[in-house]
Amino acid sequence: MATTPDLNIDRDSGNFRYDTTYEFDAGVGLNEQTIDYICDVKGEDDWVRDFRKRALEVFWKKPNPTHWASKQLDEIDFDKIRYYLSKGQRPTRSWDEVPPEVKETFERLGIPEKERAYLAGVEAQFDSEASYSNMKEELSKQGVIFVGSTEGLKEHPEIFRKWFGKVIPIGDNKYSALNSAVFSGGSFIYVPPGVKLKQPLQAYFRINAENFGQFERTLIIADEGAELTYMEGCTAPKFETNTLHSAVVELVALKGAKIQYITVQNWSSNVFNLVTKRGLAMEDAEVKWIDCNIGSKLTMKYPGVVMRGEGARGEVVSIALAHDGQHQDTGAKMVHAANNTASNIVSKSISIGQGRSTYRGVVSMPKHLKNCKNNTECDALLINTNSRTDTYPAITVRGQNNTTQHEASVSKVSAEQIFYMMQRGLSEGEAMSLAVNGFVNDLIREFPMEYSVELKRLIDLEMEGSVG
Amino acid sequence: MSEATLSASLPLSSSEVFAQRQAQLGLNADWFAEKQAAAWSQFQELPFPTRTNENWRFASLKQVRALEDFVPTPFAAAGDEETLVARSSHLKDYAGRFVFVDDNLAAARELDPELARQGVIFTTLIDALHQHRELVEKYLLQQSPELGSEKFETLHVAMMRAGVFLHVPKGVEVKKPFLVYHWNKNDGGAIFPHTLFVCDENAEANLIEFQESAQTDTRHLVVANSHVYAERGARPSHTIIQNWNLNTLSFQLNTSNAQSDVTSRGTVINVGSDQARQEIHGKIFGSGSDVNIYSLNVPRGSQEMDQRTLQTHLAPNSRSDLLFKNALQGDSKTIFSGLIIVAEHAQGTDAYQTNNNLMLSDTAEANSLPGLEIGANDVKCSHGATTGRIDDSNIFYFLARGIPRPMAEELMVFGFFEEIIEKFDNEDLAEFVRGLVQNKFR
Numbered sequence: 001m002a003t004t005p006d007l008n009i010d011r012d013s014g015n016f017r018y019d020t021t022y023e024f025d026a027g028v029g030l031n032e033q034t035i036d037y038i039c040d041v042k043g044e045d046d047w048v049r050d051f052r053k054r055a056l057e058v059f060w061k062k063p064n065p066t067h068w069a070s071k072q073l074d075e076i077d078f079d080k081i082r083y084y085l086s087k088g089q090r091p092t093r094s095w096d097e098v099p100p101e102v103k104e105t106f107e108r109l110g111i112p113e114k115e116r117a118y119l120a121g122v123e124a125q126f127d128s129e130a131s132y133s134n135m136k137e138e139l140s141k142q143g144v145i146f147v148g149s150t151e152g153l154k155e156h157p158e159i160f161r162k163w164f165g166k167v168i169p170i171g172d173n174k175y176s177a178l179n180s181a182v183f184s185g186g187s188f189i190y191v192p193p194g195v196k197l198k199q200p201l202q203a204y205f206r207i208n209a210e211n212f213g214q215f216e217r218t219l220i221i222a223d224e225g226a227e228l229t230y231m232e233g234c235t236a237p238k239f240e241t242n243t244l245h246s247a248v249v250e251l252v253a254l255k256g257a258k259i260q261y262i263t264v265q266n267w268s269s270n271v272f273n274l275v276t277k278r279g280l281a282m283e284d285a286e287v288k289w290i291d292c293n294i295g296s297k298l299t300m301k302y303p304g305v306v307m308r309g310e311g312a313r314g315e316v317v318s319i320a321l322a323h324d325g326q327h328q329d330t331g332a333k334m335v336h337a338a339n340n341t342a343s344n345i346v347s348k349s350i351s352i353g354q355g356r357s358t359y360r361g362v363v364s365m366p367k368h369l370k371n372c373k374n375n376t377e378c379d380a381l382l383i384n385t386n387s388r389t390d391t392y393p394a395i396t397v398r399g400q401n402n403t404t405q406h407e408a409s410v411s412k413v414s415a416e417q418i419f420y421m422m423q424r425g426l427s428e429g430e431a432m433s434l435a436v437n438g439f440v441n442d443l444i445r446e447f448p449m450e451y452s453v454e455l456k457r458l459i460d461l462e463m464e465g466s467v468g
Numbered sequence: 469m470s471e472a473t474l475s476a477s478l479p480l481s482s483s484e485v486f487a488q489r490q491a492q493l494g495l496n497a498d499w500f501a502e503k504q505a506a507a508w509s510q511f512q513e514l515p516f517p518t519r520t521n522e523n524w525r526f527a528s529l530k531q532v533r534a535l536e537d538f539v540p541t542p543f544a545a546a547g548d549e550e551t552l553v554a555r556s557s558h559l560k561d562y563a564g565r566f567v568f569v570d571d572n573l574a575a576a577r578e579l580d581p582e583l584a585r586q587g588v589i590f591t592t593l594i595d596a597l598h599q600h601r602e603l604v605e606k607y608l609l610q611q612s613p614e615l616g617s618e619k620f621e622t623l624h625v626a627m628m629r630a631g632v633f634l635h636v637p638k639g640v641e642v643k644k645p646f647l648v649y650h651w652n653k654n655d656g657g658a659i660f661p662h663t664l665f666v667c668d669e670n671a672e673a674n675l676i677e678f679q680e681s682a683q684t685d686t687r688h689l690v691v692a693n694s695h696v697y698a699e700r701g702a703r704p705s706h707t708i709i710q711n712w713n714l715n716t717l718s719f720q721l722n723t724s725n726a727q728s729d730v731t732s733r734g735t736v737i738n739v740g741s742d743q744a745r746q747e748i749h750g751k752i753f754g755s756g757s758d759v760n761i762y763s764l765n766v767p768r769g770s771q772e773m774d775q776r777t778l779q780t781h782l783a784p785n786s787r788s789d790l791l792f793k794n795a796l797q798g799d800s801k802t803i804f805s806g807l808i809i810v811a812e813h814a815q816g817t818d819a820y821q822t823n824n825n826l827m828l829s830d831t832a833e834a835n836s837l838p839g840l841e842i843g844a845n846d847v848k849c850s851h852g853a854t855t856g857r858i859d860d861s862n863i864f865y866f867l868a869r870g871i872p873r874p875m876a877e878e879l880m881v882f883g884f885f886e887e888i889i890e891k892f893d894n895e896d897l898a899e900f901v902r903g904l905v906q907n908k909f910r
Contacts, residue, residue, distance in 0.1 A: 067520050067521070067522060068522050367830075367831065367833075368830065380840075380842070382842065382844075382845035382847075383845065384845060385812075385815065385844060385845050385846070386812055386843070386844075386845075387845050388841075388842065388843045389840070389841075389842045390839070390840060390841045390842070391838075391839055391840040391851070392837065392839045393836075393837060393838060393839070393853070394525065394526075394835065394836075394837045395834075395835065395836040395837070395853060395855065396526065396833065396834070396835045396836075397825065397827065397833070397834050397835075397836075397855040398831070398832065398833040398834075399827065399829075399830045399831065399832070400827035400828060400829055400830055400832070400857040401830070401857065402827075402855070402856070403854075403855060403856035403857070404836075404853070404854065404855045404856070405852070405853070405854045405855075405856075406836070406838065406851075406852065406853040406854070407850070407851070407852045408838070408840060408850060408851050408852075409849070409850040410840060410842045410847060410848075410849040410850070411848070412845040412846055412847075
């Protein structure tokens with residue numbers, strides 16, 4: 001190929017915003033008063049207030065992890081961020097009651113249709129608070145709980161307090177501490193023993209305000225033998241200044257439970273997406289993260305699974321697409337903490353233009369465990385001559401009864417492939433598009449059907465001026 | 469002599485030690501003396517590695533931060549030289565040989581007179597500084613591994629006095645190996661061996677370093693550096709057989725620098741040391757080169773072998789291959805942290821990196837950090853890391869043929885090493901290494 005074509009990905013479907021007035025605004029900057037303000041607005045119990053304040057201390061103490069991570073983190077000015085913005089909304093169960101500009105936002109993004117089409121429940125978060133939340137009635141009859149974080153902690157403490165902040169402790173990293181201090185919104189889900197949700201639950205996260213930080217907090221508990229699939233999508237309009245999204249997601253899969261957590265992240269290219277996600281898998285339980293990162297300026301996200309019970313399984317399947325000016329720093333963390341546990345990581349990344357994708361992984365098998373297995377594959381595809389990819393796995397194995405294997409490869413779309421397709425009448429652009437889709441195809445099939453169609457469209461490539 | 473005894477009683481961190489040693493060197497090379505002085509002050513300023521330093525991830529830091537336990541060895545015969553020189557006989561057939569005991573020359577240099585006639589330089593570093601100043605200045609201390617041991621590297625530069633300069637002129641091919649033996653002997657001593665190996669255009673040579681201890685129960689610090697420079701079309705081969713005693717803390721900080729059309733091989737066999745930290749940086753400055761880096765590690769007991777490597781491709785169309793194999797017994801620990809860097813314009817690079825860990829005990833620990841940083845798209849890069857035990861189906865194959873389990877396991881383990889050993893093109897060396905390695909399983 002004489003020239004390498006440029007790929008354009010449709011990332012603009014979320015690039016619009018509505019002016020809106022906020023009833024509650026914690027102001028700019030972060031201090032103890034910000035915390036008190038959030039607690040007062042939400043009417044939270046004292047233990048939550050204490051938890052938040054402890055977290056704030058930890059956040060201030062911890063340095064940015066720039067000794068291993070991107071120096072871009074230093075660009076975040078915590079004094080210029082707005083930490084809480086809401087219209088005082090309680091999530092409504094009826095779409096008609098949603099404020100008009102919020103409704104229009106989600107209608108443009110197609111949320112109501114999606115719900116009607118196939119979802120078991122949906123929640124839509126606009127800046128700090130959920131503005132809409134609904135779940136099919138028969139599910140609540142079965143005892144399924146699907147609420148926001150504030151409601152979850154206040155109304156079902158007997159269920160959620162036990163695990164809240166336990167899978168990801170406050171001090172896990174600087175950004176989990178920040179989230180613990182100022183979290184708002186997110187989903188708290190409980191699925192009772194033996195209940196298997198046939199359709200996925202969905203949450204939709206939207207940032208509308210400039211200089212805003214979104215800190216949703218999600219805790220999902222699948223009781224013994226329960227099964228669920230949860231999907232989240234994220235968008236924001238493009239602003240001049242940087243926006244911060246820092247979520248904490250904790251999953252607890254009790255004995256024999258299965259949780260599948262799907263993310264399609266399409267933040268605009270000025271969002272710092274610094275997310276901590278971890279699942280706890282007890283005996284024979286399974287936690288699977290399916291992660292697709294298309295948007296944001298810098299994403300740092302390493303979904304993890306702690307396999308605490310015998311026979312637990314953990315899996316991370318991820319696709320990352322890094323365009324000009326983007327850095328997708330993603331990976332996986334597998335902690336084997338019981339015998340006979342197995343984990344699998346499959347990661348594929350595509351770097352376009354000056355985009356940079358990074359895989360970082362941790363696999364750890366502590367002493368005296370038996371028959372733990374890990375398999376890791378990471379493949380990177382580089383489209384342009386100056387695209388960049390990095391791989392930094394860390395694998396620790398103790399004892400002789402455990403096995404790991406790790407493989408990584410870097411490639412480009414081969415000239416032969418393109419030639420072969422062009423010979424059969426495809427344009428160079430179409431050929432390139434097919435080749436890239438082929439590269440991620442086996443992973444896209446892991447997504448639910450509706451999402452895989454959407455993803456294929458997102459990765460649909462536009463080739464312009466590439467053929468000389 | 470009184471000065472020597474004095475310096476021997478002062479710990480490494482004392483500034484008097486440095487001043488005395490520089491005076492004793494009796495060097496007539498100001499630029500080198502200045503480098504040493506600069507390195508000494510850098511050493512004082514640089515911090516010891518800390519837990520948050522990525523280059524020291526998983527490493528045990530307690531010992532490496534306690535250098536004051538050691539004193540540099542004095543400028544005097546350590547004793548027993550004759551015995552140790554006699555023991556320096558692992559290979560019978562060689563082109564030249566040096567023997568050092570505690571950083572002091574223990575026997576006269578040996579060099580095939582025919583090679584001397586062809587212009588091959590094989591001399592101590594101090595002599596080279598005086599007699600081949602221009603050549604030495606061009607290469608000495610020009611490259612550094614850049615993998616986290618700056619503190620120990622500056623200490624090495626400030627303290628180095630024993631070392632070897634091997635220069636093979638254009639087009640000269642030497643088939644027999646050059647041998648360098650380093651022995652450490654006196655309890656609590658610190659030594660700083662340095663090797664500078666230059667293969668000029670289209671030259672070929674083979675340098676083997678044997679690192680041994682005179683006794684098993686003495687404590688030592690070793691901070692060694694070896695640098696290989698390969699000019700266009702050169703074919704250097706460099707091997708280190710690290711077999712210090714089990715009370716030695718050793719550092720080996722190496723670079724291998726290839727211009728274009730080079731075929732090079734660097735091998736490190738790790739048998740000894742209590743804790744061995746090694747940094748190996750293969751830098752490829754030219755096109756058409758083929759750089760191979762191999763290592764074999766057989767730790768047992770509480771040994772820790774910590775290896776950090778870099779393969780840096782700065783020019784297009786070169787190839788590099790790295791294969792590190794570890795077989796772990798007892799409570800031993802290995803760390804392999806490797807990185808391939810492909811610079812933006814280094815299109816057409818082929819780079820590979822493989823780390824295999826064979827776990828032979830329930831309490832051993834293998835850490836593997838195989839990394840890639842790729843800045844060009846037309847490349848073939850891959851890495852693989854595996855950790856596991858001997859495959860039961862393979863053992864079954866042996867058992868089915870009447871070979872008892874212990875023997876089957878031994879054969880499997882030795883077979884695991886052969887992939888590295890068979891790459892030596894010197895059968896005597898291969899046989900010596902086989903014996904050394906297999907001894908760790910008896």
